[in-house]
Amino acid sequence: MKLDVNGRAHEVDADPATPLLYVLREDLKLNAAKFGCGLGQCGACTVLADGEAIFSCITPLSVVQGRRITTLEGLGTAEKPGPMQRAFIELQAAQCGYCIPGMMMRAQALLEHKPAASEAEIRAALQPNLCRCGTHMRIVRAAVRAGELMRGKS
Amino acid sequence: MNRREFIATGGALIVSFALPVWGQKLPGALDKEPLLDAWLRVGADGRITVFTGKAELGQGIKTAILQIAAEQLAVDMNAIELVTADTALTPNEGYTAGSNSMKDSGTAVLHAAAQAREILIAEAAKRLGVPAGELSAQAGEVRTRDGRRVAYGALVQNELLHVRAAPQSKLIARIADRKYMGKPVARVDIPAKVTGGAAYVHDLRLPDMVHARVVRPPSYGAKLKSVEMEPVAKMAGVLKIVRDGSFLAVVAAREWIAVQAMRALRTHAQWEETRKLPRDVYATLAQLPSQDSVIAGADAQPPQGARLLQAEYRRPYQLHGAIGPACAVARYENGALTIWTHSQGVYPLRGAISELMSMAPERVHCIHLEGSGCYGHNAADDVAADAALVARAVPGTPVRVQWMREDEHAWEPYGPAMITKVRAALDASGNVAGWQYDVWSNTHSSRPGKAGELAAAWSLERPFPPSPPRPIPQPEGGGDRNAIPLYKFPATRVTHHFIPEMPLRVSALRALGGYMNVFSIESFVDELAGAAKADPVAFRLRQLDDPRARDVIRFAAERFGWDAYKKQNGRGRGFAFARYKNLAAYCALAMEVEVQRETGELRVLRVVAAVDSGEAVNPDGIRNQIEGGILQSLSWTTFEAVMYNDARITSRDWGTYPILRFSHVPLAMEVHVIDRPGEHFLGTGEAAQGPAAGALANALAHASGVRVRELPFSPRRLRVTLNA
Ligand code: FES
Ligand code: FES
Numbered sequence: 001m002k003l004d005v006n007g008r009a010h011e012v013d014a015d016p017a018t019p020l021l022y023v024l025r026e027d028l029k030l031n032a033a034k035f036g037c038g039l040g041q042c043g044a045c046t047v048l049a050d051g052e053a054i055f056s057c058i059t060p061l062s063v064v065q066g067r068r069i070t071t072l073e074g075l076g077t078a079e080k081p082g083p084m085q086r087a088f089i090e091l092q093a094a095q096c097g098y099c100i101p102g103m104m105m106r107a108q109a110l111l112e113h114k115p116a117a118s119e120a121e122i123r124a125a126l127q128p129n130l131c132r133c134g135t136h137m138r139i140v141r142a143a144v145r146a147g148e149l150m151r152g153k154s
Numbered sequence: 155m156n157r158r159e160f161i162a163t164g165g166a167l168i169v170s171f172a173l174p175v176w177g178q179k180l181p182g183a184l185d186k187e188p189l190l191d192a193w194l195r196v197g198a199d200g201r202i203t204v205f206t207g208k209a210e211l212g213q214g215i216k217t218a219i220l221q222i223a224a225e226q227l228a229v230d231m232n233a234i235e236l237v238t239a240d241t242a243l244t245p246n247e248g249y250t251a252g253s254n255s256m257k258d259s260g261t262a263v264l265h266a267a268a269q270a271r272e273i274l275i276a277e278a279a280k281r282l283g284v285p286a287g288e289l290s291a292q293a294g295e296v297r298t299r300d301g302r303r304v305a306y307g308a309l310v311q312n313e314l315l316h317v318r319a320a321p322q323s324k325l326i327a328r329i330a331d332r333k334y335m336g337k338p339v340a341r342v343d344i345p346a347k348v349t350g351g352a353a354y355v356h357d358l359r360l361p362d363m364v365h366a367r368v369v370r371p372p373s374y375g376a377k378l379k380s381v382e383m384e385p386v387a388k389m390a391g392v393l394k395i396v397r398d399g400s401f402l403a404v405v406a407a408r409e410w411i412a413v414q415a416m417r418a419l420r421t422h423a424q425w426e427e428t429r430k431l432p433r434d435v436y437a438t439l440a441q442l443p444s445q446d447s448v449i450a451g452a453d454a455q456p457p458q459g460a461r462l463l464q465a466e467y468r469r470p471y472q473l474h475g476a477i478g479p480a481c482a483v484a485r486y487e488n489g490a491l492t493i494w495t496h497s498q499g500v501y502p503l504r505g506a507i508s509e510l511m512s513m514a515p516e517r518v519h520c521i522h523l524e525g526s527g528c529y530g531h532n533a534a535d536d537v538a539a540d541a542a543l544v545a546r547a548v549p550g551t552p553v554r555v556q557w558m559r560e561d562e563h564a565w566e567p568y569g570p571a572m573i574t575k576v577r578a579a580l581d582a583s584g585n586v587a588g589w590q591y592d593v594w595s596n597t598h599s600s601r602p603g604k605a606g607e608l609a610a611a612w613s614l615e616r617p618f619p620p621s622p623p624r625p626i627p628q629p630e631g632g633g634d635r636n637a638i639p640l641y642k643f644p645a646t647r648v649t650h651h652f653i654p655e656m657p658l659r660v661s662a663l664r665a666l667g668g669y670m671n672v673f674s675i676e677s678f679v680d681e682l683a684g685a686a687k688a689d690p691v692a693f694r695l696r697q698l699d700d701p702r703a704r705d706v707i708r709f710a711a712e713r714f715g716w717d718a719y720k721k722q723n724g725r726g727r728g729f730a731f732a733r734y735k736n737l738a739a740y741c742a743l744a745m746e747v748e749v750q751r752e753t754g755e756l757r758v759l760r761v762v763a764a765v766d767s768g769e770a771v772n773p774d775g776i777r778n779q780i781e782g783g784i785l786q787s788l789s790w791t792t793f794e795a796v797m798y799n800d801a802r803i804t805s806r807d808w809g810t811y812p813i814l815r816f817s818h819v820p821l822a823m824e825v826h827v828i829d830r831p832g833e834h835f836l837g838t839g840e841a842a843q844g845p846a847a848g849a850l851a852n853a854l855a856h857a858s859g860v861r862v863r864e865l866p867f868s869p870r871r872l873r874v875t876l877n878a
Binding site (some may be wrong): 077094124126 | 212213217346350413527819
């Protein structure tokens with residue numbers, strides 16, 4: 001199967017019914033997308049397919065073939081963090097951090113469509129994603145800040 | 155070379171210092187591990203390594219320890235390498251729990267590093283022939299006034315730091331000169347976590363690693379009658395099926411195959427289920443035999459008089475529910491076992507696993523790597539045992555085991571269901587004249603140390619029974635944690651009714667009994683204030699002496715705008731306070747809520763909290779912990795209860811055990827840290843849960859006019875209660 005992940009083409013040897021999450025983590029050795037429930041209930045596995053946030057834990061490979069997949073790794077690196085990552089570092093928006101990649105990807109999906117999204121819109125967009133540490137206030141502030149950074153405000 | 159060998163190879167040079175100002179007992183964890191080089195080492199190349207037996211749980215302990223060490227050693231924070239909980243390398247600090255990490259490990263590193271700096275300066279003084287008073291430590295060097303410098307690395311021969319701790323407060327770096335301590339330093343673990351770095355045990359990938367999944371029994375105590383393994387063993391990619399009694403696991407080369415094979419194997423397994431779960435847990439708890447101990451006021455008279463109030467409060471079983479299910483990697487090779495685990499206690503886990511596997515403890519090496527959340531004794535130890543058992547069946551091959559969502563929901567040890575009853579009398583001036591408080595609870599710690607505390611051990615052909623449950627003694631307490639009010643109520647009598655028999659598996663959930671006891675006490679204090687026609691904040695203040703308690707209360711009330719508050723229809727305000735364990739951080743908070751009577755929807759609009767954690771090493775870390783504690787408690791208090799039927803747990807996912815989502819996150823939250831430089835570090839991670847529950851209950855009562863005493867305040871309960 002061919003997969004387009006973070007702008008690179010990958011050839012993976014897996015059953016087309018395999019959920020994308022397992023291929024991202026195991027074949028492509030990407031860490032950011034996490035297993036949380038495998039049921040589409042928590043958002044820990046959130047990645048983008050053609051800019052749209054999806055639950056990679058319940059999305060079979062066959063469905064994303066030919067689509068542009070973006071994971072958190074595609075937004076920047078520790079050395080060169082992108083705006084979303086800079087915002088989360090600036091606001092120290094993590095406790096254990098396990099839910100955070102999924103939160104960032106869902107916020108990214110919203111802000112790519114609507115860079116000036118309001119705080120209320122960000123909260124509504126994040127509804128599918130769970131955080132157990134109670135980092136929600138910071139997650140919202142960081143997503144608002146990421147929007148500002150994307151719009152070129154410093 | 156491990157630490158013991160490291161120490162054994164050097165000609166130990168034990169230098170004894172003048173008797174420390176603390177007397178016999180050394181501060182923090184130095185008391186258990188008094189050698190400086192157990193806490194920090196300086197290599198000949200100048201590299202500094204700091205060791206802590208505590209584990210990073212997302213609470214930011216790594217960063218805080220590095221801040222302390224860098225400050226006291228006068229080096230750059232990133233010049234230090236920090237090694238956390240590892241049975242081959244770090245001190246044995248038991249569990250990372252009870253909000254004790256700063257008090258134990260933070261205090262130990264503070265004094266060890268300060269003393270090490272002085273030893274380095276003294277050594278340089280000797281070599282340079284300059285009085286120590288004319289030298290200063292800076293950036294990993296000792297410097298003279300005329301510009302000469304000696305690097306730390308050049309000074310550390312002859313086990314210079316292999317000495318007993320002799321803490322002296324005058325050695326601690328001066329508050330005015332501080333660069334790191336007391337500053338909101340950015341957490342060192344966050345960059346990797348927000349860029350896809352390997353940050354968790356879940357991300358560990360060892361060469362040739364395989365994946366396993368366990369087929370957990372459908373209910374507590376279920377016995378595997380039969381299982382047809384053939385069809386699953388033949389599935390492509392399945393490497394092995396491991397069975398030992400009722401312990402059943404499948405190993406596969408790839409993770410998704412392991413998941414599918416586990417599901418297939420489950421359909422081929424026949425179980426015998428015998429355990430009955432209680433229909434009405436509160437009635438059951440009230441009937442079970444209890445061991446009663448009066449923890450305060452053994453000879454206090456029962457409250458009496460004309461103005462006598464009483465109430466009963468209830469708390470259901472609640473989950474830790476980390477977002478990522480428990481995970482561990484284990485490798486069994488040449489009779490030795492290595493386990494990478496997110497357990498809160500690598501040494502106790504080592505003890506339990508060595509018993510489980512009949513191996514000498516020295517042959518078991520447990521290394522902590524971060525997990526998802528923690529919040530107490532969750533399934534981290536259980537999954538480590540699963541991994542150990544499976545790894546032994548495939549020697550030489552690393553095995554990664556992760557629990558499925560339904561495993562975690564159904565099998566983790568829950569926060570116990572509890573009942574509290576309180577009676578109090580008011581005197582003529584509207585103050586409390588007598589207070590009688592009773593709490594019924596199972597244990598709040600069934601942590602390992604023994605094999606019988608590991609879920610897999612109950613299923614083996616030769617099972618290990620759980621150890622008899624025990625209460626956690628005062629002053630920390632378990633079910634009776636925070637059961638003694640900090641208020642100066644006369645004739646206070648508090649009884650802990652410890653119930654050994656456990657209808658459901660339970661253990662430590664963040665704040666332990668402190669969550670329920672503070673919820674109960676703070677609810678009832680408001681009920682009393684109402685009966686006394688007093689303002690709830692004023693009512694608290696006039697019955698509280700502790701000046702630091704009074705400070706957080708006044709601060710939170712003032713920042714909230716308590717006195718100027720105007721009540722609107724459907725809205726209300728609530729206040730609560732506690733000092734965690736009556737000996738850790740102080741936390742007071744006020745909140746405003748809105749409740750829809752028809753739907754039972756309860757929404758928190760804003761929260762203002764004030765916290766005093768003693769000296770604040772990382773104020774932003776404290777704020778982060780308090781914000782998290784508040785939100786987690788709002789989730790427990792508003793939504794959470796484990797569901798079950800006669801035989802099985804039926805809360806098996808986030809649909810059947812709903813928790814807080816963004817729709818119910820407050821619109822605003824402020825956390826104010828009252829810094830007390832020079833004071834002891836006070837644990838913070840569990841300070842907010844009780845007060846948040848109490849304030850929510852009080853705000854709900856203020857908004858609706860109805861006092862709800864049973865948790866959670868779910869829409870379903872409120873629809874019924876508010877319209878009764
Ligand atoms: S892991 Fe995909 S939604 Fe939970
Ligand atoms: S930061 Fe831990 S689950 Fe969100």
